[in-house]
Amino acid sequence: MKVEEKLALNKYAPATQAHITVNKGLCADCDLRPCVYGCPADCFILKEDHVSFSYEGCLECGSCRIICPKGALQWAYPQGGFGICLQYG
Numbered sequence: 001m002k003v004e005e006k007l008a009l010n011k012y013a014p015a016t017q018a019h020i021t022v023n024k025g026l027c028a029d030c031d032l033r034p035c036v037y038g039c040p041a042d043c044f045i046l047k048e049d050h051v052s053f054s055y056e057g058c059l060e061c062g063s064c065r066i067i068c069p070k071g072a073l074q075w076a077y078p079q080g081g082f083g084i085c086l087q088y089g
Contacts, residue, residue, distance in 0.1 A: 007041060010059070015082035018055040019075065020064065026072035027051050034067040060084050 020043075027033075033051060035044040041057045044064065053073075060083055064073055077083070 003040065007057070007059075010057075011085045012057065013082045013085050015055060015078040018053060019060075019078045019083065020053050020055060020058070021074045022051055022053050023070075023072040023074065024050055026070040030068075030070050030072065032069065034069070035064045035073070038063050038067045058083065 028050065033044075033046060036046050036051060040061065040063065041059050043054050043056075043058050045052050045054065055078075060077065062075075065075055
């Protein structure tokens with residue numbers, strides 16, 4: 001089974017607001033943008049030379065926190081009962 005197929009099996013309870021915010025000032029100085037390539041759920045997208053984050057579908061794995069060389073991501077877990085609920089795969 002491919003990663004994309006496994007991700008489609010996850011159950012989510014949509015949160016009302018993003019639990020990760022991107023500091024665009026710090027992010028603008030980053031040439032590598034590892035969050036775009038390292039997020040297993042593809043939540044980070046490069047648009048018009050800046051990174052945007054879409055929290056829907058986030059696995060809350062913390063990969064982005066670890067690989068961000070600038071510390072440009074502010075993380076707060078979603079409110080209880082929201083975000084990823086169960087992994088079937």
